Amino acid sequence: MGKSSKDKRDSYYRLAKEQGYRARSAYKLLQLDAQFNLFKDVTRVVDLCAAPGSWSQVLSRSLVAKTSNERDITATTEKKVADSPVEISSKKPKVKIVALDLQPMTPLPGVITLQADITHPSTLPLVLKHLESDSANVDLVVSDGAPDVTGLHDLDEYIQAQLLLAALNLATCVLRPGGNFVAKIFRGRDVAELYCKLRIFFERVTVAKPRSSRGSSIEAFVVCENYTPPEGFKPSLENPIWTGPTKKEDIAGQITEVSLEDAPSGRWVAPFVVCGDLSEWDSDATYQLPDTDENGVKRVSIDPIQPPTAPPYKTAIEMRRRLGNGGKIEE
Amino acid sequence: MKSRSYVGPVTSLAFLGDDLFAGHGSDLKLFSPSGSRFTLKWRKRVFKRERIQGIQFQAPSLDCESPSGIKVLLWGGKRFQIVQLGGLDEEIIKISPEDEIPAPDWIIHSTFLESKDGITKIALMTAHNTILTYKHDLTIPMAERFKFYPSPERCLLYSANIVRDNTQSNSNSLIAFAGTVFGEVLFWKVDASDEVPVQEIGLSGRYLSHEGSVFGVSISPDLKYAASCSDDRTIRLWETNYLSTNGQLNDCLEVKEPLAIGWGHQARIWGTRFLKSDKDEIKILSFSEDLTAKTWIFNKSSPKKSLVCTQTFKSLHSASGKNIWSLAVHPSETAFVTGGADSGIASWNLGKALNVSSQSGSVEDGPTTTIQETIVNLDEILPPTSSVPGKKPVKDEPRKYVALGSHAFIVAMSSGWLLHCALSSTGSKKWQKLGFWPQIKNTSALGMGKYEENGQIKYTVLLGDNTGKLLFLEANSEGLISTEVEEVETTWVQICESRPSDILFSNSQKDYNSLYAAVATFKPNEQIMLLQIQGATARKTLSLSPPETFPFTKILVHQRGHKRILIAGSRHGALAIYDISNGDETQAIQPAQVWRHIHDDESITSLEYKSSSSLRNDEDAQFKINFISTGRSGAYKFHTLSVNDTTAEYELSETNAVYPAAVPRVESYQILQHEASNNSYEIVYGFWGRDFVLWNQTLKIEAASYDCEGGNRSWDFSFGPTDTARNDGLFVFTKAKKCHIVQFSNILHDPLLQTPFHGRELKALAVSPATLFPYQIIATGAEDTVIRFSYVNPQTSELNLLTARKTHTTGIQDLVWSSCGGWLFSSGSIEEVYCWRVNIEGPADIPNGASIGVVKEAAYDISTDSLPDLRVCGLDVMTVDGENGRHVGFLLGMVRSDSSIKLAFYDITSKKFITVAEGFYKTSCLLQICFHVTDHGSVLMFTAGTDGHVTIWDITGILIESNMTVGSKHIRLDRGLKGSSPAKLQQEQWISCQSFHQNSIKCLEVFDKGEDEVVMLSGGDDTAISVACIKFKRGEASGKGEIERSASKLIERAHASAVTTIKVVSSVDQPHLEFVSSGVDQQIKKWSLKIAEYFTEVTTEVVEDVYVNIPDVAAICLVESTVGSKLVVGGVGVEVLDL
Missing domain, CATH: 2.40.128 (Lipocalin)
Structure with a gap:
């Protein structure tokens, strides 16, 4: 499918290109913010599993550089200020955005990008160092990470839950009390167990579906508000919770399910909220786009701001092309 | 449940x-x-x-x-x-x-350990690269049964393989290989013996170079090698160096280059297995998302660092599906089995793959189909001779074949020689020269008819010469019968006026032992000579006058009492009927009727008799002939020819049409009985690209194929002549002027241990009404674009397949049956909407061998300025009756992803859709549509979509405008439809538009309570179920339907995730309404619903809640059977439950 027909199929794909976002997922965070006012009074944010960086772009634009003609500004400033984010953030000196991913990420204005594993203990001091802080004082932790989906639903949901719990573990280490945590979640078979776990740490847990997230997808976002860890809880990346036993003593805890007073079975269903107004684009709808824009200029399908990251099978495709032979690589 | x-x-x-x-x-x-x-x-x-x-x-x-x-x-x-x-x-x-x-964490792999005290002990590798041991001692608390070994590196795994180090006797020393989500392969060792204390362990090896997640790892039996496979479509072979590593901290071997890489899979690879290897070679088996398994060999002495793929096993799993998920090799390594995402289990023969140097031409008594091929050097039988002395000999070549069963054939040579060849099952050949006639040089007219005499199979062979003369021969698989070659000369008979182009025999009924052959010539409008043959003589000769542009390709003669009907097929896809009961030589018989485009414009390749029936007895003037045609259109079709002898009227209807995708050029269709298993199979053969393909349509698998470089050559194929020999086949053809002989045996071999279902997740499920069949037919549509027709077997509660159609090119979105059960409507993306006619073939008692015929009758027109990916998300249908009360068509409602709605009348006589009305709701995607005809005679349409609203439309006016009349609970069309352009659907027709859910309404059910009352049930992505009771009345001023009163109740968090299906399961006369709901949380909930009078109170209660093993539940249907009501739950798989 060409980019022009994808424009019609996916209005957020087209919007993202027009507004200079690296991925359509930017609108999910924008719509979550519109519903939950997530960015209010936020000065320290950590973006986990950030690549290609569309959520960091949203954070940067919302918290750091607010401009009217965003595409032009970001396109030019990205090159200019790539290595000196301090210059931009000096407008609002207090704001710190730290973006983490295992994959390298093109720099963004006002965003500190780190290539690091969110589960690794050494990541915590690294994050704190860049936050210029020695204590947990982050206002918001966001994560839009998703695994390679295999098609085995139980495995895929497990891996996604592990990503979310890894993000939660890091969040418990850096969030200030009262801070918020937003993460992608697959609303699958055992999602009620995950909600239950999150409720232990946050006063309010809501599951939210932005209108820009397709209705046919099992993806949604947990919005966890007001971080209030249980008394005596010691966050640590050496000894993360609910990601399998890390020592002998953990085993008993891992084979009995967590429970809440109002969810003794270890299952609890979070309230559901849709984010985004009905007047906004419907990500499931097919749109008939006019051939010309409001000024009568013929509509041209623009290129994505950043081409998709190289897939792991890129070399395999190159091999096949090089060898020809109808795609057969056998000798 | x-x-x-x-x-x-x-x-x-x-x-x-x-x-x-x-x-x-x-x-x-x-x-x-x-x-x-x-x-x-x-x-x-x-x-x-x-x-x-x-x-x-x-x-x-x-x-x-x-x-x-x-x-x-x-x-x-x-x-x-x-x-x-x-x-x-x-x-x-x-x-x-x-x-x-x-277990304390997700288990990736596990193995038994040695136990000294008799208590079973195992080791577990978890998804966090952690090893635990477990002692199966039920007397101690659960947590104490586990022993924990600290991980050298806690990272997330997709795969692992842990094995006991069998090089050390009676030891619980473990070797672990783990594949991470980041593309690394980790190697570490643990001594899990009871007496060894737990201590900190380091990684022994880290193997880098994969470019994506590692989905499978395996260790060779001698522990010296490991193989890993990945998202990057490669298999990488590693040397473990397991002896030289000691597991000390900070002593990790880092390997950046594998021993060898295997390229060739076209998608992600899920797993590998080591096969028995020898000193010089390592052999590996792999299985992949690309639906193939492959064998690989690494030659240790080869300088190339590559795993060479030696054989690819094309999938027996649904070709349109995805993923082989499991594989096991038989201990003898002669066979392996695979398990698919499609629920199928298939067995494969490994012998040939392993022994690459073995001759490929030997017949084995194995469990699989075998192929034996020979190229004949005819120079040895017919030494090249020169017609003119001194001139260079002319190269002789085979021109035309007839296969006489599976072990003999006759070939006409370009030189004028006619040869007979008898084949033994061991492959030896016995040639016989039947004669040499210069006048048959380059003949293309050679035909054969089979008959049975005194329990012997015999063949009449006709050979045409260049002047219109025919030679009559009688043969069997041994050679000529009772005719000395010298005598043959005398039997040339003048039949045509010019050179014959083709001799076509009718494959007659079994009990009919006189044969018919039609002789066509090269002149387009010349009469076709029809011979009635007995033995080697023509008893009677008739002539047929061909219709315009009707080159004969096949004939079929049906005899019923005194009546003889000939059905002819043409090169341009047409069928013609001749009544040949009373013809004589003096006058050409004219065709009684011609039907064009039966196989589009493509050649009809075979005509086979199926069955016949009459209302009363054999001499009845009205009877039906059921026959089968195949064509290069890619189809085989079942036809019924209704003959009225009194009025000489013929009516042809198509009762079944199948386009087997694996055989785009169908040459023949046969139903063959497998003697050993007593199963019968539908076999279709023909060509796909370069291959001659034998396709088992019953099992949906390729029985055998042979690369003959395409079908445009001289060839013939025949199954064995008797019931016991049908398992064999003979394919003879000419390639590069040489005669090639291919013998197939065990064609009816069934390699499936478990029958496959849809290859991808099911999206739609619709059950036919119980009115026509003793068992309801369940239509399922899936992402794999296939529609399957099944029924619930009352003995096993399993879904048994009746037939399947892969005609849609996109995933199925919705399916809906007509209320009579004779038609099914299906929808997909890119605006695909099809109408299917469903016929019962044979006795209606399905489990005793009956089948259904399914014909795609029509497709709804695609709009000219079509949007890409315009999905038709929802369908509903209402029956439209005619004057005499019989239905004349259907009103089909379609809702689409661009918010548009189309209403079309489907005319069952003309087999055409006519758009009655169209319009848009808003701009949001519509997902659901339900029709409802009230008692007071209004036609209501409920639509719902991603905006969470349900809109109720009154479309009575639109239907009246197009000439329909609406009464209580029914719609009629007495005369034709009126109006040339479709009416407009617009807001004026809305009765109400109300929000029930926050976002997508995933399911909508409108249940008729009678007396103008409905209960509307909807389930949403917002995890809620909404129940609404609505009483309608006719508006006094407008005449439009109005809501008299309504009440609704929202059940929030009805499921843990999206609610995708709701079905009312109680009948209208039960005091409380019962319904079931399900969703992505895989729970099936049964609800009891109480509605107080005047809707003053609506209460719901969960009465049952069970788990199903079906991810992404998409639909539920209720099936009545002799052993009670069953719920059929569909999603990624299907589960059948007692209600």
């Missing part, structure tokens, strides 16, 4: 000797060999919720023959079970899901 049967991914397979264990959902199944096949012995539930992802065995001693005493370790997710077998009989084996054991 008890689960009765399951179809879904096969996630694990393991051989115990010759017996095969399969993990299918939460069930463990045992397949045992019986004869050449495996049969299912039993199925037992192992886990409450988890699928069985791994199976391991432990024998008390290595040479243990009897299965008693063997222990089985089963795991899935965070659960495992240890079962003592005691034997393999169903009664002996005790497995209960209540005995499942919780």
Whole structure:
């Protein structure tokens, strides 16, 4: 499918290109913010599993550089200020955005990008160092990470839950009390167990579906508000919770399910909220786009701001092309 | 609601000797060999919720023959079970899901350990690269049974393989290979012996170079090698160096280059297995998302660092599906089995793949189809001669073949020689020269008819010369019968005026022992000579006048009493009927009727008699002939020719049309009985690209294929002539002027242990009304673009397949049956909407061998300025009656992803859709549509979509405008439709538009309570269920329907995730309404709904809540059977439950 027909199929794909976002997922965070006012009074944010960086772009634009003609500004400033984010953030000196991913990420204005594993203990001091802080004082932790989906639903949901719990573990280490945590979640078979776990740490847990997230997808976002860890809880990346036993003593805890007073079975269903107004684009709808824009200029399908990251099978495709032979690589 | 049967991914397979264990959902199944096949012995539930992802065995001693005493370790997710077998009989084996054991984390791999104290001990590798041991001592608390070994590197795994180091006797030293989500392969060792204290362990090896997640790792039996496979479509072979590493901290070997890389899979690779290797070679088997398994060889002495693919096993799993999920190699390594995402289990012969240097031309008595090929050097039989002395000899070549069963054929040579060849099953050939006639040089007219005389199979062979003369021969598989070659000369008979182009025999009824042959010439409008033949003589000659542009390709003669009907097929896809009962030589018979475009404009390649019937007796003037045609259109079709002898009227109808995708050029269709198993199979043969393909349509698998470089050549094919020999086939053809002989044996071999279902997740499920069939037909549509027609077998509660159609090019969105059950409507993306006619073939008692015929009758027009990916998300249909009360068509409602709605009338006579009305709702995607005709005679349309609103439309006016009349609960069309352009659907027709959900309404059911009352049930992505009671009345001023009163109730958090399906399961006369709901949380909830009078109170209560092993539940339907009501739940798989 060409980019022009994808424009019609996916209005957020087209919007993202027009507004200079690296991925359509930017609108999910924008719509979550519109519903939950997530960015209010936020000065320290950590973006986990950030690549290609569309959520960091949203954070940067919302918290750091607010401009009217965003595409032009970001396109030019990205090159200019790539290595000196301090210059931009000096407008609002207090704001710190730290973006983490295992994959390298093109720099963004006002965003500190780190290539690091969110589960690794050494990541915590690294994050704190860049936050210029020695204590947990982050206002918001966001994560839009998703695994390679295999098609085995139980495995895929497990891996996604592990990503979310890894993000939660890091969040418990850096969030200030009262801070918020937003993460992608697959609303699958055992999602009620995950909600239950999150409720232990946050006063309010809501599951939210932005209108820009397709209705046919099992993806949604947990919005966890007001971080209030249980008394005596010691966050640590050496000894993360609910990601399998890390020592002998953990085993008993891992084979009995967590429970809440109002969810003794270890299952609890979070309230559901849709984010985004009905007047906004419907990500499931097919749109008939006019051939010309409001000024009568013929509509041209623009290129994505950043081409998709190289897939792991890129070399395999190159091999096949090089060898020809109808795609057969056998000798 | 008890689960009765399951179809879904096969996630694990393991051989115990010759017996095969399969993990299918939460069930463990045992397949045992019986004869050449495996049969299912039993199925037992192992886990409450988890699928069985791994199976391991432990024998008390290595040479243990009897299965008693063997222990089985089963795991899935965070659960495992240890079962003592005691034997393999169903009664002996005790497995209960209540005995499942919780593990502290997700289990990736597991193995038995040696135990000194008699208590079973196992090791588990978790998804966080952690090893735990478990002692199956039920007397101590659960947590104390586990022993924990600290991980050298806690990272997330997709795969692992842990094995005991068998080089050290009686040791629990473990070797672990793990594949991470980041593309690394980690190697570490643990001594899990009881006496060795737990200590900190370091990685022994880190193998880098994969460019994506590592989905499978395996260790060679000698522990020297490991193989990994990945998202990057490669297999990488590593040397483990397991002896030289000691597991000391900071002593990790880092390997950046594998021993060899295997390229060739076209998608992600899920797993590898080491096969028995020798000194110089390493052999590996792999399986992939691309639906193939491959064998690989690494030659240790070769300088090339590559794994060479030696054989690719094309999938027996649904070609349109995805993923082989499991694989097991038989201990003898002569065969392996694969389990698919499509629920199928298939067996494969490994022999040939392993022994690459062996001759490929030997027949084996194996369980699979075998192919034996020979190229004949005809120079040895017919030494090149020169017609003019001194001139260079002219190269002789085979021109035309007739295969006489599976072990003999006759070939006409370009030189004028006619040869007979008899083949033995060992491949030896006996040639016989039948004669040499210069006047048959380059003949293309050679025909054969088969008949049975005194229990012997005989053939009449006709050969045409260049002047219009025909030679009559009688032959069998040994050669000519009772005719000396010298005498043959005398039997040339002048039949035509010019050179014949083709001699076409009718494949007659079995009980009919006189043959017909039609002789066509090269002159287009010249009469066709029709010979009635007995033995080697023509008893009677008639002539047929061909219709315009009707070159004959096939004929079929049907005799019924004195009546003889000839059906002819043409090169341009047409059929013609001749009444040949009373013709004579003097006057050409004219065609009684011609039907064009039966196979589009493509050649009709075969005509086969199927059955015939009459209302009363054989001499009845009205009767029906059922026959089968095949064509280069790519189809085989079932036809019924209704003959009225009194009025000389003929009516042709198509009752079944199948386009087997694997054979785009269909040459013939046969139903063959497999003598050994007593099963009958539909076999289609023809060509696909370069290959001659024998396709088993019943099993939906390729029985055999042979690369002959395409079908545009001289060839013939025949199955064995008798019932016992149908398993064999003979394919003879000319390639590069040479005669090629290909003998197939065991064509009817069935390699499937378990029948495949849809290859991808099911999206739509619709059950036919119970009015026509003793069993309701369940139509299922899936992402794999296939529509399958099944029924619930009352004995097993399993879905048994009747037929399937792969005509849509996009995933199925919705399916809906007409209320009479004779038509099905289906929709997909890119605006695909099809109308299917569903006919019962044969007796209606389905389990006793009847089948259904399905014909795609029409497609709804695609708009000219079509949008890409314009999905038709929802369908509903209403019957439209004619003057005499019989239905004349249907009103089809379609809602689409661009917010548009189309209403079309489907005319069952003209087989055409006519758009009655169209319009838009808003701009949001519409998902649901339901029609409802009120008692007071209004036609209401409920639509719902992603905006969470349900809109009720009154479309009565639109229908009246187009000439329909609406009465209480019915719509009529007495005369034709009125109006040339469709009416406009607009807001004025809205009765109400109300928000019930926050976003997508995933299911909508409108239940008629009678007296103008409905109960509307909807389920949303917002996890809620909404119940609304609405009473309608006719508006006094407008005449439009109005809501008299309504009440609604929202059940928030009805499920843990999206609610995708709702079905009312109680009948209208029950005091409380009952309905079931389900969704992505895989729970099925049964609800009781009480509505007080005047809707003053609406209460709901969950009365039952059960788990199903079906991810992404998309639809539920209710099926009535002789053994009670069943719920059919569809998603990624199908589960059938008692209601």
